[in-house]
Amino acid sequence: MNFSKRIEKMQESPIRKLVPIAEETKGKGKKVYHLNIGQPDIKTPVEFFNAVKDFDKEVLAYAPSQGTPELISAIKKYYAKYNINFEDDEILVTNGGSEALIFSLLATCDHGDEVLVPEPFYTNYNGFGDMTGVNVVPITTKAENGFHLPEKSEIEKLISQKTKAILFSNPGNPTGTIYTKEEIYMLRDISKKHNIFLIADEVYREFVYDGLEYMSFAHLNDIEDRIILTDSVSKRFSACGARIGCIASKNKDLMKQILKLCQGRLCVATIEQIGAANFINVPDKYIEETKEEYRKRRDVVYNALKEMDGVICEKPHGAFYNIAKLPVKNAEKFVIWLLKEFDINNETVMLAPAEGFYATEGLGKDEVRISYCLNVEDLKKAMKILSEALKVYPDKK
Numbered sequence: 001m002n003f004s005k006r007i008e009k010m011q012e013s014p015i016r017k018l019v020p021i022a023e024e025t026k027g028k029g030k031k032v033y034h035l036n037i038g039q040p041d042i043k044t045p046v047e048f049f050n051a052v053k054d055f056d057k058e059v060l061a062y063a064p065s066q067g068t069p070e071l072i073s074a075i076k077k078y079y080a081k082y083n084i085n086f087e088d089d090e091i092l093v094t095n096g097g098s099e100a101l102i103f104s105l106l107a108t109c110d111h112g113d114e115v116l117v118p119e120p121f122y123t124n125y126n127g128f129g130d131m132t133g134v135n136v137v138p139i140t141t142k143a144e145n146g147f148h149l150p151e152k153s154e155i156e157k158l159i160s161q162k163t164k165a166i167l168f169s170n171p172g173n174p175t176g177t178i179y180t181k182e183e184i185y186m187l188r189d190i191s192k193k194h195n196i197f198l199i200a201d202e203v204y205r206e207f208v209y210d211g212l213e214y215m216s217f218a219h220l221n222d223i224e225d226r227i228i229l230t231d232s233v234s235k236r237f238s239a240c241g242a243r244i245g246c247i248a249s250k251n252k253d254l255m256k257q258i259l260k261l262c263q264g265r266l267c268v269a270t271i272e273q274i275g276a277a278n279f280i281n282v283p284d285k286y287i288e289e290t291k292e293e294y295r296k297r298r299d300v301v302y303n304a305l306k307e308m309d310g311v312i313c314e315k316p317h318g319a320f321y322n323i324a325k326l327p328v329k330n331a332e333k334f335v336i337w338l339l340k341e342f343d344i345n346n347e348t349v350m351l352a353p354a355e356g357f358y359a360t361e362g363l364g365k366d367e368v369r370i371s372y373c374l375n376v377e378d379l380k381k382a383m384k385i386l387s388e389a390l391k392v393y394p395d396k397k
Contacts, residue, residue, distance in 0.1 A: 010130040015123060015352045015369075018335060022350050025339045029346065032339065033374060033382035036352040038173070038320065040238040040373045042290055048239060051278035052271055063267040066259055067093025067246070071273045074280035075246055082205075084218045086248050092258055093268050097203050097232035097245040098124065101167070103261045104199050104228050104247060105132040107254060114162045115199070118149060120323060120357035120364060122173045122201070137163070138359035143314045143323065147175035149183050155190060165197035165228075166190070170217070171204040174323050174357050174369040176298075176316020178212050188220050196226070203232040203245075204319040206287050209295045212317050224250035235320075236287070237279050244268065244276040294320045297372040297379055304383035305370075308390055310397075322370045323354060327390065327397050331355065331368050334393060342389045349382045349389075366397070 015037055022032050066072070072091050079086055094100040101124075109115065111133035117125055119138040129136040137158055141147040149155065155166075166187060170179045179187075191198050200217035208214045218229050232245035249255055298315075301322055305313045310327030328334045332353035342348055354367035372379055 006130060006133065010127055011123075011356060013123060013127070013356070015356075018332075018339070018350070018353075021336060021339045025348065030343055031347040033347065033349045033378055033385070035370045035372070035374070035379075035382055036335075036350045038235065038371045038373055039240055040235065040320075041375060042238045042293065044238045045279065045282040045286055047278040047281050048237070048242070048275040052275045055271060055274055060270060063270040063273055065262040065267050067091070067268060068270070068273045068277065071244075071277040074277045075248070077280050079218070079248070082216060082218075084216060086250070089252060090248060090250055090255055092247045092255060092262055093273060094245040094247060094262070095265070095268050096234060096243040097201065097230050098128070099265075100230035100232070100245045100247045101125070101199070101201065102128050102131060103258050104197075104230060105129070105134050105165075105167075106261060107258045108197050108199075108228070109134045109164045112162065113164045114160060115164060116155065116158055116166045117359065118147075118168050118172075119359055120147070120174055120354060120367075120369075121167075121359075122169055123356045125167060126356070126359060134164075135162075136359050139166075140360055140363070141175070141177075143312065143325065146314050146317075147172060147177040147323070149179070149186065152186050152190065155186075156194075159190075159194050159196070163194065163196055165199050167199040167201070169201040169204070169319075171208060171214075171318025173201075173204065173319050174321040174352075174354065176319045176321055178208055178214060178318045181213075181215055184215055184217060184220070187217075188223055191223050191226050197228055198223070198226055199228045199230065201230050203230070203235050205231075206236055207291055207294055207320060208318045209291070209298065210317050214318075218248070225254075226251070228254070233276050233279060237282065238290075239276070239279075242272045242276055244272050294372065296376055297374070298322070300376055300379045301370055301372045301383060304380075304387065308387050310390070320372050322372065323357075323367055324370060325367050328366055328393060329395050329397055331364075331366055333395060335368065337393065337395075338385075338389055342385075342392075344385050344388060347381065347385060349385045351386075
């Protein structure tokens with residue numbers, strides 16, 4: 001039997017494809033510190049669970065395709081805190097941020113069209129492109145300048161008649177980069193000039209450190225018809241398993257089109273929407289304390305990496321990831337070696353090889369993405385293991 005070219009082209013997730021090796025390692029009694037995945041260990045707010053416990057219906061019915069009125073109302077109130085104002089028909093609830101991104105691509109691009117994406121990028125952007133038949137065209141950024149965007153002229157060179165959008169995360173995954181106002185205005189100008197959409201993945205909105213000022217692309221009122229905001233509660237409220245996200249846009253005609261996709265998959269799970277709607281009642285101090293905790297974790301990881309011989313990295317200012325260039329020939333082989341052959345006191349560490357976070361062939365082979373979602377003490381142990389492993393790894397540059 002033959003499979004579709006679409007599925008054969010699609011890459012395995014570099015974040016998850018080595019999980020079977022990690023499970024085999026844990027099966028042998030070793031402890032694995034998972035720095036390969038953005039799974040927070042911070043407690044999910046009790047407001048979510050309380051709302052679910054209070055659910056008292058005899059029938060668990062379909063929810064509306066666009067999302068429950070209660071959750072849409074809560075999302076509107078959330079955005080209003082940031083001086084972003086949406087109407088009911090400008091928000092669609094999705095199965096996580098992933099579905100929001102897939103639906104955005106399906107609604108704006110035909111098969112063979114292109115979207116520009118600053119690389120390194122969230123690796124599933126590649127997968128979403130393969131699913132939808134959209135070609136990901138990379139805008140290469142470099143660690144030397146904090147993974148900030150190149151000059152406007154360099155980006156415009158990549159635009160063709162098939163370009164329909166620029167897709168990006170801000171704050172950045174996996175770089176932790178926060179776009180400056182100048183970069184945001186530059187993308188606005190490119191969007192206006194070339195009549196293309198800006199798909200802004202802003203799931204890490206709250207996690208901005210070092211006193212930097214954050215600006216949402218939803219604040220660009222002069223191109224509000226071209227801004228597509230994708231969002232999720234997964235990271236903000238440590239609720240990855242709830243799979244609640246949304247698309248928000250002032251372009252009502254576009255939202256009517258995306259609603260067709262929402263209707264096609266019927267609805268997002270009713271119970272999860274009930275729980276997520278109650279996140280609006282979570283005290284602001286939850287986010288403030290979470291942000292401070294991630295800053296501490298960031299400092300542990302970054303300071304440790306800077307002390308390791310041959311490791312190159314820049315200080316991330318947002319999200320909870322760091323890209324590091326290692327003194328190894330092949331980062332994936334190094335990660336496998338860590339899991340299979342190296343440990344300290346029967347403990348080892350798992351990282352995400354970064355090659356899959358690039359679209360340009362050859363880039364990222366000696367890089368890893370490190371997620372600092374674990375507690376400070378575990379991160380200190382994990383960084384010690386990584387440091388000692390690099391000293392004895394046989395396949396160095």
